[in-house]
Amino acid sequence: MTLQTRTRTRRLSLMSLFEAMASPHQIDRYLELVNPMATVRDLRAEVTEVRRTTADTVTLTLRPTRQWRGFEAGQFVQIGVVIDGVRHTRCYSPACSQHRSDGHIELTVKAHPQGLVSQYLHANAEPGLVVSLSQADGVFRMPARRPEKILLISGGSGITPVLSMLRTLLDEGHDGEITFLHYADTERGVAHRVELAQLAADHDNLRVVLAYTGQSDGGDLHGFFGQEHLEAAAPWHGEAQTYLCGPPGLMRGVREHYDRIGLAERLHTEEFTAPVAVADSDATGLLTFTASGVTAQNSGASLLDQAEAAGLTPEFGCRMGICFSCTAVKTSGCTRNLRTGETDSDPDQPIQLCISAAVGDVSVDI
Incomplete structure (x- = not known):
């Protein structure tokens, strides 16, 4: 047995002893009374920066504890906050590059009208807030060998996982063609709009296309997704891999169109809304x-x-x-x-x- 293995075994034995002495609670329950970020097993994160760039979104920068194993662009994490004495957890996709040098995570949260956690974070998040955090999960991610041509399509708060993909590709020096097509009601509803414009100005292989569904001026396109938008944004889409995340209407429209034109295998999607569950009127039991x-x-x-x-x-x-x-x-x-x-x-x-x-x-x- 190596010295490193013996040291690790001794550390685990001491940890088990401390936890047995702390019963019926885990040792982390006591440590959080002194410092919420001092944990043995629990993964947590501290909010270090808060930005509110649109009327209904808040962007949080989180510093995870040492247990954090990182993420791949497109994946999601679970964030837990205590509201009125009850812990609530929700899933959010990191918006930052997976290669962020300081190891911090950036989340952009849209305050939905009925969203308990999103409304709470939008109204109350400030530096110093400590939240519970899960390890990253999810299969919505790019292959290790990046496609030569990539079309990223998002709508509303679905911008976060595809923005993470974009930032990751640019950090990797990807030199293939990239189009970022984002749908919003109006210009004011586009989170990260200023950054997207700057990224497009700084990278010749990137084109950012903003489509407004409720505004007839400004932007690059207007109205809802269709073949004309696809041709205008990425005329080479038939040769590309497409990554999509957005509200149900956009998701359905893109899927149906890709099915019609025979590109379903080139479309990769992430759901971020619950399935519509219509109660069975004939339910019994x-x-x-x-x-x-x-x-x-x-x-x-x-x-x-x-x-x-x-x-x-x-x-x-x-x-x-x-x-x-x-x-x-x-x-x-x-x-x-x-x-x-x-x-x-x-x-x-x-x-x-x-x-x-x-x-x-x-x-x-x-």
Whole structure:
């Protein structure tokens, strides 16, 4: 056994001893009382800079603790904040380059009207705020061998993962053609607009195209996505790899168009809104939340929505089926996946509450 291995083993043994002495709480629960950024196991981050560049967005720079393993452009992290004594987590995509030299993370958060966490961060975030942080996750990312021609399409707050891709490519000195096509209602709603213009001015191989759906002047294009926008922004799109993130209408329009022109395999997408779950008007059965002793008539809505309607507070993050924070064990019954339509009747199976609906009687261990 090497000296390094012996040292690591000794450190882990001491850590286990300290945690046993700290029972029933983890040692990090005590350390955070002294310094929230002093952690043994928990990954956290401190807000070091706050910028509000549009009326409804806030850009945060975060300094992670030593456990942070970095990310690839396009991935997401989960941020947790305590609001009125309850910790809430949500998923956000870093907007900075994956090669950022100081190891910090930049997030741009849009304050959605019904967004508890986004509204809180927009109104209250300031330097010194400490949040919980997850390691990066997600499959929306570029291949290690970067495509020669790249088209980045975004809309609204979907700008963040593709902006991270753009910044990463430029940091790597990518010399292939890049078009960044972004959709917004108006010029005032474009986060990072000034930076995008400067990046385009500094790099001959980059073209930034701004399309406004609610403003007839300014910008480069107007109205909604279509073949004419595609031809104007990137006439070489048939030879490119396209990366897309935006609101449902834009996502649907681009997907359908790429299907029609035979380029579906060249389109890579990231969802950042929850699937539209229409409650089944013919739903029957009884939901039983076994750990809580609560029962409710099945309304056909997602199990997460129904649990909350019954007064329960199960943990959740993204509400769109990508972070797995709301996973619970279905002990009996049949559920339907709201994304795929697939059903599952096997007992004692982990399911995601946010994208699962009950088909008849269902028991869940929450």
